[in-house]
Amino acid sequence: MKPFNAKSYPALRENHEELKTYSLRRLFEEDTLRANHFSVELDGMYFDYSKNHLSAKTLKLLDDLANECGLPKAIQHLFSGEHVNNTENRPALHTSLRHRGEKLTDQQQAAIDTQKQMRRYVDRIHANEWLGYTNKPISTVVNIGIGGSDLGPRMVTQALSGSKIWAGEVLFVANIDGADISDTLRDLDPETTLFITASKSFTTAETLTNTLTAKQWLIQAGCKETELAHHFIAITTNIDAAKAIGVDEDNILPLWDWVGGRYSLWSAIGLPIAISTGMDNFEDLLAGANMMDEHYKNADLSENMPAIAAFCSFWYSQFWKSQSHAVLPYAQRLCRLPAYLQQLDMESLGKSITKEGETIDYHTGNIIWGTEGSNGQHSFHQLLHQGTHVIPADFILINQPMSPLTEQHMQLQACGISQSQALLQGKTLKDAMKELESLGLEQKEIERLAPHKIVAGNKPSNTIILDSLSPKNLGALLAFYEHKVHALSVLLDINPFDQWGVELGKQLAKPIAESLKQKKVDSKWDSSTRTLIEKLI
Numbered sequence: 446m447k448p449f450n451a452k453s454y455p456a457l458r459e460n461h462e463e464l465k466t467y468s469l470r471r472l473f474e475e476d477t478l479r480a481n482h483f484s485v486e487l488d489g490m491y492f493d494y495s496k497n498h499l500s501a502k503t504l505k506l507l508d509d510l511a512n513e514c515g516l517p518k519a520i521q522h523l524f525s526g527e528h529v530n531n532t533e534n535r536p537a538l539h540t541s542l543r544h545r546g547e548k549l550t551d552q553q554q555a556a557i558d559t560q561k562q563m564r565r566y567v568d569r570i571h572a573n574e575w576l577g578y579t580n581k582p583i584s585t586v587v588n589i590g591i592g593g594s595d596l597g598p599r600m601v602t603q604a605l606s607g608s609k610i611w612a613g614e615v616l617f618v619a620n621i622d623g624a625d626i627s628d629t630l631r632d633l634d635p636e637t638t639l640f641i642t643a644s645k646s647f648t649t650a651e652t653l654t655n656t657l658t659a660k661q662w663l664i665q666a667g668c669k670e671t672e673l674a675h676h677f678i679a680i681t682t683n684i685d686a687a688k689a690i691g692v693d694e695d696n697i698l699p700l701w702d703w704v705g706g707r708y709s710l711w712s713a714i715g716l717p718i719a720i721s722t723g724m725d726n727f728e729d730l731l732a733g734a735n736m737m738d739e740h741y742k743n744a745d746l747s748e749n750m751p752a753i754a755a756f757c758s759f760w761y762s763q764f765w766k767s768q769s770h771a772v773l774p775y776a777q778r779l780c781r782l783p784a785y786l787q788q789l790d791m792e793s794l795g796k797s798i799t800k801e802g803e804t805i806d807y808h809t810g811n812i813i814w815g816t817e818g819s820n821g822q823h824s825f826h827q828l829l830h831q832g833t834h835v836i837p838a839d840f841i842l843i844n845q846p847m848s849p850l851t852e853q854h855m856q857l858q859a860c861g862i863s864q865s866q867a868l869l870q871g872k873t874l875k876d877a878m879k880e881l882e883s884l885g886l887e888q889k890e891i892e893r894l895a896p897h898k899i900v901a902g903n904k905p906s907n908t909i910i911l912d913s914l915s916p917k918n919l920g921a922l923l924a925f926y927e928h929k930v931h932a933l934s935v936l937l938d939i940n941p942f943d944q945w946g947v948e949l950g951k952q953l954a955k956p957i958a959e960s961l962k963q964k965k966v967d968s969k970w971d972s973s974t975r976t977l978i979e980k981l982i
Contacts, residue, residue, distance in 0.1 A: 446513070446514055447805075448510065448514060448759075448936055448938065449807065451513040452509075452513060453509040453513060454510065457503070457506045457507070457510065460506055461764040464498050464500065464503065468902075469869050469902070469904075469905070470869070470870055472498075473495075473869075479495045480495045482495070483497070485750050487736065487750065488736065489733075489912045489913070489915070489921060490750075490911055490922065491909065491910040492750050492753070492754070492908075493908040493909075494753055494907045496905060496907070496908070497905045498765070498905060503760065504747065504753075504756065507756040508746050508747055510936065511746055511756070511932070511935070514935055514938070515935065516746065516752065519931075519935045520741065520931075520932075521742075524738070524742050526552070529942065531800055531940055532943045533942070533943055535702055535703055536703045537703065537704075537705060537942045538552050538704065539709070539711060539712075539927070540734075540735075540738045541553045542704065543711050543734045543735040544735060544738075545735055552701070555699070556712070559699055560724075560727075560728070563719055563727075566716065567716075567720055567724045570611070570639070571610075571720075571723070576675060577635075577637055577676060578667075578669070578672035578675050579636045582637065583613065583637055583638070583639040584613045584637040585613055585616065585633055585639070586613065586616070586639045587615075587617070587629060587633070587639070587641070588616070588618070588640075588641045588643060589619075589626075589640055589652055589659065590619065590641075590649075590680075590714070591619040591620075592619075592947075593705070593706025593707040593714065594643035594644060594645075594649075594652070594706060595617055596707075596785045596788050597709065597715070598617070598643075598717045598718050599717075599781060600781040600784070601710060601715070601718045601730065601919065602717055602718050604779050604914065604919055605722045605778075606721075608722045608726050608916060610722060611720055611721055611722075611723070613720075615720055615721045616629055619651065619655075621655075623658070626655050630659070630662055635666035635667075636666070638663075638676065639676055639677070639678065640656065640659045640677050640678070641677075641717060642678070642679045642680070643680040643714050643716075644680070644681055645681060645682050645700045645702075645706065645709075646682065646683055647681045647682075647686035648686070650951070657690070660673060663676055674691060674693035677691065678698065678716070679696065680697075680698045680699075680712075680713045680716065682699065682701065682702065699713065700713065705942050707792055708789075711730075711734060715730075726916045729916035729917045730916040730919060730920040731920060732917055733917035733918055733919065733920025734920035734921060734923060734924035735920075735924075736920075736924075737925050738924060741924075750925055751926075751928030751929040751931070752929075754907065754932075756932075758770065758929070758933055759933060759937070761835060761837050761905065762808045763807065765835050767834075767835040768808065768812060768834075769811050769812035769813070769836050770790075770813055770814075770836070770837050770838070770839070771814060771829065771839070772786050772814070772815035773815050773816070773817075773838055773861070773864070774815075775819065775840065775841060775843070775860065776817065776818075776847065776914060778847060778914060779817060779841065779914070780817040782841070783813065783815040783816060785923075786813050786926055787813045789926060789927065789930060790813045790926070791810050791811075793810070793942070794809055794810030795809065795946065796809055796937075799939060800939060809937050815839075818840075818857065818860055819860040819861075822860065822864060829868060829904065830867060830868065830871075830904070831899075835904075837905045838868065838907070839908075840906060840907070840908045840909070841909045841910075842861045842862070842908065842911070843910075843911050843913060843914050844910060844911065844913065861908075867900065867902070868905075868906050869902055869906070870902045871899075871900040871902020873899065874899050877899055878891055878892075881894055909925075957978065960982075961978060961981060961982060966978050966979055966982075
């Protein structure tokens, strides 16, 4: 059902008109315990959504809307294996990858069996028992994948670098740009390098091209064709294709069509994470995600972290005309989180057709962007504070220091909290004039400068605090965002599990690549495409 057809939608519109006259400052003044009333806490994770233009009435109306749109039933269907991906007629059972319990479905058992196989690989590498073609132990692992086969494992491996237990190095190659793999391989030793080729179909152009380049690099170094199996692991559904390029069947880990790429870091795609941090830490990552799964599945919507986050996003996109959302992790090790969430959110919600096939005439996916704090304060935060856009933001803080430099960690926390406070309260004309007066400026100069120093405030944000950047807490955080996207897709009446727009680009690239290779231009193409190709050939 399109959201504006819900009975509660007109009441939400009226509530928006009412709240437009309220400032966030006023909401806090009228309820001195607002932070307590508008926050949710789980083991290791605190979610403060009090700095949003929401009242208790707003939340009740959004809850009503969610029920009308069928969110409770949609959550049940997600976990029970219903074919929620209706355009591809398959379930989306990424939650089965991290399920824990005595009674297991076939998918859950398959996930556990794969984790046991992953552990055997990890143990061999850590024990220096995985040997290259000259019988030297592997000391470098290079993951070759793109999209969900790269963004998730790359982000988590970096995020959990504080939990790293392997002395070796885990690197990542994704781009079809040859500079990516050539720069990565430049200083590596072929005798001690292991490649992981991660591709569900084993037909992804970028991944196959880079894999063949890696294969040729090994051969040029003296590795025989019959010895290549020492240097390759494949993660795929296409076993025959992996074997065809020299991967031993014993070195192939499975994937399944019921796990989408952007939800796959919990599967064998997470092998680079397990190699870097150890399998125990990888299982803790799964456990944290499972904790959030249980919360999303069982908590009432009024206390459901992912659902409330989805309510906020829906509220701002549909009524406040917001079109983007900033992700601001105040942790250097989470610097790749915004890029990971870009795929999760934008590939899932970037749709213009309802699940029933009707054209959408309302706003759907937001532009997700951001960077790590405090770096962002010295680049784009100016636009957040004094720009004209409504940009909700997520501040993510870590309580436990991630280095021995505890004083710097305290300053980092202060930066994050002060930014959210500045977005809330801003700086009035009166405050600006008082500040300039304290500098001893003349009245005429004060009146000239003061308007430029006004910061409107009244800008929305959420703040998430993790007790520590542990595997368990990181797993919970990532599952929180997964379920937020799912809940939002239900409110928007779209399928978050397909990505036909991505497929179109792949289809069009093939004839263009052939045209560049043959140095011929198809006269049927548009003049811009023809001219661009002519410039390159």
